[in-house]
Amino acid sequence: MLDFPLWKRIWLWALTLVAAALAVPTIVTQAGGTWPASLYNPQVSLGLDLAGGSYLLLEAQRADVAKQRLEAMEETVRSKMREAKPSIAIGDVSATDGKVSFMLENPAQVDAAREALLPAINGSGTVREWDLQVLDGNRFVITLTQQGLDHDIDQAMDSATDVVRKRIDALGTKEPTIVREGAERIMVQVPGLQNPQALKDLLGKTAELEFKLVDTTALQSDIAQGIVPPGDQIVPYAPGTSGAGTSIAVKRLGGIRGDTLTNAQQTFEQQTNSPVVSITFDGQGAEKFGRLTTENVNKPFAIILDGQVLSAPNINEPILGGSAQISGGFTVESANQLAIQLRSGALPVKLTVVDESTVSAELGADSIHKGAIAMGVGTIIIVLLIAAAYGRFGIYADLAVLVNVVMILGIMAVFGVTLTLPGIAGFVLTIGTAVDANVLINERIREERRRGRKVMQAVDLGYKEASRTIFDANITHVIAATLMFMFGQGPIKGFAVVLMIGIVTSVFTAVYMTRMWVALWLRRKRPADINI
Amino acid sequence: MRLLKLVPENTNIDFLKWQWPTTILSALLMIASWTLLYTEGLNYGVDFAGGQMIKVTFTQTANAPIPTLRTEIEKLGYGEPVLQNFGKPNAVSIRMRMPHGAEKNPGLSDAMAKTISADIKKHHADARIDGVDSVSGKVSGELAWTAMKALGFAALGISIFIWFRFEWQFGVGAMVSLIHDVTLVLGLFALTQMEFDLTIVAAILTIIGYSLNDTIVVYDRIRENLKKYRRMPMAQLLNLSVNETLARTVMVAATMLITLTALLLLGPKVIFGFSAALVLGIFVATYSSIYAAAPMLTWLGVTGQSFVPVETAQDIQERKARGEA
16 A cells, blocks of 8 residues: 555656646636736636626527417418419418417318428428328318427527627627526526626517518508508507507518628718618628519508517618618617627527526625635634644645645636636535545554554555545545536536535545655655654 | 644543433424424525525615615515625625516516615615626526435435445434434524525535535444454444544544634625534534434444345355364
């Protein structure tokens, strides 16, 4: 047990030095210095509870995705039936309760209708998204499967995460963390951000832009009573716009969508100097927009954002260059926000904030400062106590604890682990475990000496017998930490990660490092008695 | 140089003499804790209960004007606030239930937080808003569930490990002392109505780890001595084992308590509850590893024969071949 050949010594030292060296950039930065950017720079980043900032947990509206898919399917059904040759007349179309249903006016066309729908229903993916049933010979029921909805949400969330990232990046905050959590959530952490309201406003809109023709023949009285003219839909004006409180009727079909934008900027309208958003379409979008405006000169068209009309200007002349201006009672901020939202694309699904928290930087700094003092005081007392209790062996144990702390920092830096308050608590437990290991060993050596064993034999036995206990104790910690990591959330996870790293490093330093130091000293001095 | 010894050498304290009084004491404390948990309940933090929490520090005032704040906030009509000092006398946390309809319209709870913050700033010029937390009922339910799951699985996993490494009695003993330790800590939180949030769950998980660690150290020695002294009476053997590990038990508890007391007194207020839970937890865990975990083994029927390997047919043949009886 006390035999330490050169290669073993080199290995132990190399491992320790590497782990410790990795902690240096963090220590330099936290002490107020700057680490040269040209060098490898692993850092232990501080959690929001320490550094201050905002945290949001966004959740997709499952029902929203289902509704969108059903509406899309309804559109598909209508166009397929219309396009079929000969065209198939249908009626009683509804898209509710997770299914689209409709009736054939001529039951003889069942096979033709099924034929026309099959490609859309089977889709191209591996997931079976829709189930088709024909009831009573002429009623078609197309159900969105659970599997299909899960798949749709999965895809929607993937692109939603991208959109969220683009929007937050546009705010210019430093190092935001944007992670998908589970099936339908996105976690956002923005260090240093003190007012999450702007962030919430930015993420709270899906920003789906549409241009639709206004039905000028619709009667205002009908609209006010909610009577929808055939082929139209009624859309309310957005709050803060010139028409706020009223609604207009627009044509359901024949409009274009704003998903083909290449750019959006907040600018000022030249005549009135009011804030507007200038948009630029891509080639295809420009062509569509040109055609729409050419065919409808002198007619008004509505600019609709998330189902609310921003404005309904008149088309004075064809707009062929692919760029346009959107006005709608904006302030500079709201125009800028819309520009960011349009640039980063529409969210495929509406997101709501289910959990949020903001920690002020002062409180964070206060926590770090006090935590550091408390840890410092605690550590100094322990170091003195251990040295007083076990003499030379105690000093070895103290050194091992010090190396342990630096190694944990180094490993955390490499794996990019964030240090949070519960993480600091994990540190405390780890140091306790490391001290425990050395106390177990040294008490055992004492005991064996008392039983009259020779120095070498007592030390050897001390390490051997204590190692079994240390192993049992640490395995329980490993089990606890692993399960905490697997099943816990947030703070519990942060605690578990530090604990897991700490178990490995504390066994390494408290058992192997000290044994090497003790063995080398014993071999050099060959003492007949030891003070322990 | 004489070295410091917290526990004198070769102690021979008859711990088991006290096993009945301590058992009764433990039982009473556990019953008291359960009663408190039932009658008073835990003061769940915003993590678990859902709602909004606003943390405010009054920079120019020595003591936060809690009664004034309470009446001011009640006037706003959002219901009754839960106000508590938060670590320091000049800092408070204000907890509000989610306003009606906030599940459907999250804007409502934001508006509430804004109104309350603005109102505090209007009445108290030196108020500094340190943070606003909000958790919807759905998320808080999930948090409670995952926390329970983490706790349950950790305890189960560890007891299975002990059962494999030792004997079933040791697993049961460790579990009982674990339940004892966790119950008393929960009892403390029910008694003081300190806020019970996710960091406290982390503390309880730490206590589970520490309690088992302490129990295992004693059990390890008992197992060793059981193999060594097969004919020693159980009571004497348990006393010997506890005495042999006493120096270590005291030393480790002392070091842990020193660090945690420093954290409790000097550390940031955010982890006051956490440190308090751990200080009590370590104290109780040390006590239970001596007074509950060890005597339990005699009641469960661990004897000098527990670690004697069972003779297989082959062993018997070999013994006969050697000509032994």
